[in-house]
Amino acid sequence: xxxxxxxxxxxxxxxxxxxxxxxxxxxxxxxxxxxxxxxxxxxxxxxxxxxxxxxxxxxxxxxxxxxxxxxxxxxxxxxxxxxxxxxxxxxxxxxxxxxxxxxxxxxxxxxxxxxxxxxxxxxxxxxxxxxxxxxxxxxxxxxxxxxxxxxxxxxxxxxxxxxxxxxxxxxxxxxxxxxxxxxxxxxxxxxxxxxxxxxxxxxxxxxxxxxxxxxxxx
Amino acid sequence: xxxxxxxxxxxxxxxxxxxxxxxxxxxxxxxxxxxxxxxxxxxxxxxxxxxxxxxxxxxxxxxxxxxxxxxxxxxxxxxxxxxxxxxxxxxxxxxxxxxxxxxxxxxxxxxxxxxxxxxxxxxxxxxxxxxxxxxxxxxxxxxxxxxxxxxxxxxxxxxxxxxxxxxxxxxxxxxxxxxxxxxxxxxxxxxxxxxxxxxxxxxxxxxxxxxxxxxxxxx
Numbered sequence: 504x505x506x507x508x509x510x511x512x513x514x515x516x517x518x519x520x521x522x523x524x525x526x527x528x529x530x531x532x533x534x535x536x537x538x539x540x541x542x543x544x545x546x547x548x549x550x551x552x553x554x555x556x557x558x559x560x561x562x563x564x565x566x567x568x569x570x571x572x573x574x575x576x577x578x579x580x581x582x583x584x585x586x587x588x589x590x591x592x593x594x595x596x597x598x599x600x601x602x603x604x605x606x607x608x609x610x611x612x613x614x615x616x617x618x619x620x621x622x623x624x625x626x627x628x629x630x631x632x633x634x635x636x637x638x639x640x641x642x643x644x645x646x647x648x649x650x651x652x653x654x655x656x657x658x659x660x661x662x663x664x665x666x667x668x669x670x671x672x673x674x675x676x677x678x679x680x681x682x683x684x685x686x687x688x689x690x691x692x693x694x695x696x697x698x699x700x701x702x703x704x705x706x707x708x709x710x711x712x713x714x715x716x717x718x719x720x721x
Numbered sequence: 722x723x724x725x726x727x728x729x730x731x732x733x734x735x736x737x738x739x740x741x742x743x744x745x746x747x748x749x750x751x752x753x754x755x756x757x758x759x760x761x762x763x764x765x766x767x768x769x770x771x772x773x774x775x776x777x778x779x780x781x782x783x784x785x786x787x788x789x790x791x792x793x794x795x796x797x798x799x800x801x802x803x804x805x806x807x808x809x810x811x812x813x814x815x816x817x818x819x820x821x822x823x824x825x826x827x828x829x830x831x832x833x834x835x836x837x838x839x840x841x842x843x844x845x846x847x848x849x850x851x852x853x854x855x856x857x858x859x860x861x862x863x864x865x866x867x868x869x870x871x872x873x874x875x876x877x878x879x880x881x882x883x884x885x886x887x888x889x890x891x892x893x894x895x896x897x898x899x900x901x902x903x904x905x906x907x908x909x910x911x912x913x914x915x916x917x918x919x920x921x922x923x924x925x926x927x928x929x930x931x932x933x934x935x936x937x938x939x940x
Binding site for chain 1: 737741766767769780781782823824825826827828829830832834835836837838839840842843846869870872883886887888889890908909911912
């Protein structure tokens, strides 16, 4: 009798463990996509998308927005204004794509440069460093470890980007355009594991400029 | 009963594998208690890792278990995640165990959504870093191919490999090394029978008790 009760209990427990689990989503149907705005015009800029407005500073960290989540495959239209100069921009981000819309000076006016990145190098133990080349007169951009001529990134065409994983060390970089130094040394400080950084080459009003920004989505 | 984990307070949070009696909320919880740990477990079915940073509704139930108490099943509006910072403040764990992988692997989609997964995982690991608490992350097990979740061995392998690169500072426990593909019986490809959950829970408990993991934990 005891054996029978034990067998029944075992059977009931096994059935419980085979409970019919409800169906639920195991993740999204497509990957996330993002768009950010970068003001390389050296004057204050405004980006307007319907009721949403993003104000970008002329200098410093405030000239780059965070990456805003957008719907992949949907057309995103925005109007950009710097002083009296205006430009319209339209982009469509693919799933998993990070799009940077940069505003650069063009004589008395402005123009937008769109740089797209589909990273696959996410890693929580290393840092990811990118170089964005926003200067159309810089045919081959590169990024070296400052004062050492050790190449981190090479041969980056205008309106494009490359990135690579590096160990989370203190890092000073020198951007290169067509084998010559571009801008001043960019000190990224102590790189943090899992963080993502972009060094930017932009055409300044007087001379090329370089700076870096953390790639933030929040 | 052993004293391998004596003095350790463990907080386990996880998805459906932690949301039903006789799943890991029973077997892993029991295993860690039998090694001397004080254990607090919380499950919210179907949630992604980042959902644990805030109060999030589970779409398919949940459960909680405090120390040697029974598994309390939560349904409907009561099935929620609890914010990670609040859990750490309340239970003061030395070690957090995250059981989360299957709910982010997009088994029905052609591509692994790496950017979305990175965001979900990073939200939670940022909470782990800010609280300076030890952490292990339990990745998906093989399961069986097919079933209503469309799980495949290839995607389980891809997801596990990806998680192993992005969960630091948590130590990754690769569940794929704990059994052979299809070894643990599953009715839906993803969830196991009691024997499977006993084997998985014991194997995770052994991994947590290894010197490699224990030396990462501040007591």
